[in-house]
Amino acid sequence: MDLSVIEHKSALTIVNARPEFERAAIWLRDFVLGAGVTNDLSSRLLVVLDEVLSNVVTHGLAGVVEGEREIRLCIRLRPETVELDVVDDGPAFDPTAFTPRTAAAERGLGGAGLLFVRALMDEVRFTRQGDCNCLTLCKRLAATA
């Protein structure tokens, strides 16, 4: 990784408890505000963060006592992209290999979160590193005049 091109970076570790989602959202909002990111991109990042954290806590770490596990977050603003990492130590799950049905009537209540993540981000990358799921969500910054 070429660290020289990262303009802003921030990291936060939360635990697997729903009240932590708000702390993560505040962290993300503070970061994008300081970085001068548009409100639209800020909203997109907030949506995908909520979806990914919900999936981790509801599915990946289902049955785990609240507050016992850590979820690591990192956001990087590069000249042309913003990247958000979400790292958890739940069982291996690659969301990029899963394709939910687009029609809500067929899909039922589930699966929308993953559709939103794909629709709102330009790239979603998954790697399994040791015992951890590492999801990286990338969004290209709009070109400025």
Added chain:
Amino acid sequence: MEIFESRTGDMAVVHVIGRINSSNAPELDDRLKRLLEAGCRRIVIDLARLEHMTSAGFRCLLHAERHVQDLEGKLVLCGLQGLTLELFEAGGFLNMFMIAWTREEAVCRATVS
């Protein structure tokens, strides 16, 4: 998130402002349930000033829609715009709800038996 509601007879107009996410969606769910329990059978939900809504919010709206249908009432959404509209499209939710462009149109559609 802020929720404002006005009621006339069995009609309720609910105005949701800000952001709906997994942390605050239960609050909206609770408000809608209470309106139904209070006898409201025609519900208009105005999303014109909503910044965004995650899947937790959509789950909440779908629950309300099903509940209203069970009671033979009507739920109409209006004010879809920007990222909110994009999420309705991305999630395939547009044909799951009765949708009007303006609040006035939504009230009319909710009123017609």
